[in-house]
Every structure is written in structure tokens, then in C-alpha cells.
Ligand SMILES: Nc1ncnc2c1ncn2[C@@H]1O[C@H](COP(=O)(O)OP(=O)(O)OP(=O)(O)O)[C@@H](O)[C@H]1O
């Protein structure tokens with residue numbers, strides 16, 4: 269197979285590992301900066317160029333689309349899809365995952381456990397909005413944040429109100445959630461590939477911090493998931509429509525709760541903590557999805 273890896277940085281651990289795993293399994297792999305892919309759209313004809321040259325002949329594309337380039341990056345993934353190239357994660361699913369509010373609505377529809385969440389616009393409604401959630405502490409998070417940035421804990425109602433006012437002043441979209449105190453600053457990152465958990469780690473926040481993200485100083489260890497945790501992680505990835513997903517769970521008194529579903533989960537932390545060759549399982553999944561070669565679609569697939 270000829271596989272395109274859409275990544276802004278060819279020297280990132282995740283990108284390097286995907287290239288290695290693809291080549292080790294006999295495929296061609298090429299890293300493309302999504303912002304250097306440009307598109308031509310005409311009736312029934314989709315074309316893409318890269319740094320002055322025509323791009324073509326790819327069987328599959330692995331999108332690694334960071335939060336800051338979601339609009340452009342998913343347009344490129346969509347163009348690949350229109351050209352009949354198999355996308356590991358589809359453009360629509362990536363956009364769903366990027367929007368935490370939309371993701372939580374989709375998860376709740378499937379009756380998947382999650383921290384109760386509220387969302388509102390008008391300052392006149394803030395008091396009632398917080399009352400809908402129950403007593404503090406509350407977690408306030410930017411709708412499109414990542415790496416724990418823009419996730420805050422408000423111990424008191426007045427603090428929550430202050431943060432909400434500040435976010436509104438910046439025209440930022442944010443959610444307010446119940447704080448799951450019994451998680452004790454730990455979360456579970458479940459790596460789902462093709463409807464199966466291939467690796468899982470527990471991340472523990474450092475002393476005095478409630479966010480378990482590795483970028484916030486969290487420490488990762490391999491973890492054995494319960495049957496219920498496996499089930500909910502796989503179900504959450506499916507509800508968002510992602511073939512590869514990093515599902516974040518909290519262990520709570522009422523069972524596992526999904527925090528979010530990430531469309532481009534990092535490989536470094538999880539491979540280091542678990543010793544699992546996650547990159548190889550991603551490539552194996554693409555092989556199974558694309559099927560035996562040679563086989564090239566010549567007509568655009570319907571969106
Ligand atoms: N409602 C909550 N109750 C308790 N802890 C929470 C809650 N929401 C978030 N956290 C903690 O904060 C961390 C970051 O939250 P979340 O995963 O929603 O944000 P993110 O910035 O998208 O993270 P990522 O880098 O994994 O994409 C979680 O991993 C968890 O440790």
C-alpha cells in the first residue's frame with residue numbers, strides 16, 4: 269500500500285512510529301504537511317497538489333490533525349475521501365471529536381456515562397445554569413481545548429461565575445461539568461483501534477493538580493481495564509464514528525465516565541507506558557480496511 273500520513277511535523281514521535289510501522293510491514297509511507305496540500309474541486313473531479321506537484325496513487329491516509337488546524341486539515345482529509353482514498357478516521361468524525369459539546373451530546377444519546385455537563389450563553393442565565401448542575405466544585409473547560417489547556421476547577425460558585433464571565437469576555441465556547449472528585453486526579457486513556465482496545469494507561473496528576481494530562485506533568489502506567497471500561501470506551505469511539513480513538517475515562521462511584529474522545533491520540537505516552545506496538549496495530553487495521561491490492565477506485569466515493 270501507499271500510505272499518506274498527514275502531520276505538520278515529520279519528526280514527532282507519533283509520526284515517526286507510524287512511518288516505521290508502515291515500512292516494516294512492506295508499505296510505502298509518506299508524511300505530508302496538511303497545510304501544504306491544496307485542492308481543486310470541479311464537478312466529479314478532485315485534485316490535490318503538494319508543493320507544486322500532483323498528489324496521487326495513495327491507498328490510505330492517516331490523519332494526524334491537531335486542534336489548531338482542524339478546519340483546513342479536515343478539508344484535506346475530505347478531499348482524499350472524495351478521491352477514493354481510505355481515511356483511517358473520516359473527516360466528519362474528526363470534526364465531531366474536536367467539538368467536546370457535540371461529542372458529549374452524541375455519547376449521552378447512546379446512554380454512555382459522562383460527567384453531567386451544562387452549556388449556555390446569556391449571563392442572565394448563569395445562576396440557573398449552575399443550579400442545573402448542582403453544587404460546586406465545577407470543572408469549566410474550553411470546548412476545543414487539548415492537553416488540559418483551558419480546563420479549570422472552580423471550588424466555589426463565585427469562582428465559577430468569575431471564570432465564566434472571563435471566558436464570555438473572550439468569546440470562547442466553554443462547558444461546565446460536575447467535578448468527579450473520587451477520580452483522585454487520575455484518568456484512563458484507552459486506545460481504541462477498529463472497535464478493540466489495543467492499549468490502556470492510567471495517568472495520575474501530580475500533587476495539587478486535578479488534570480492528569482501528561483503535558484501537565486501526569487505520570488502514566490499501564491492499566492488493566494474492567495470489562496465495563498472496555499465496553500464503554502469502544503462504544504464511545506463508535507458513537508463518534510472514529511476507527512482510531514483515544515478515549516479518556518474517569519473511574520467514578522457510578523462507574524466509568526467518558527470525558528472525551530480524541531481523534532489523533534498521541535503514541536508516545538501509551539507505547540512507553542504499556543510496551544504495546546500501537547503503531548503496528550494501526551497499520552494492521554488499515555490493511556484490513558483497505559483489503560487486498562491491487563484495487564484502486566477511479567470514481568469518487570459518495571460523501
Ligand atoms: N469533570 C471532571 N472531573 C474531574 N476531572 C476532570 C474533569 N474533566 C477533566 N478532568 C481532568 O482534566 C483532564 C483534561 O480534561 P479533558 O480530557 O477533558 O481535556 P483535554 O484538554 O481535551 O485533554 P487531552 O489532552 O487528553 O485531549 C482530564 O484528563 C482529567 O484528568
Ligand SMILES: [Mg+2]
Nearest residue numbers: 414415528530
Ligand atoms: Mg482532548
Ligand SMILES: [Mg+2]
Nearest residue numbers: 416516527528
Ligand atoms: Mg483528555
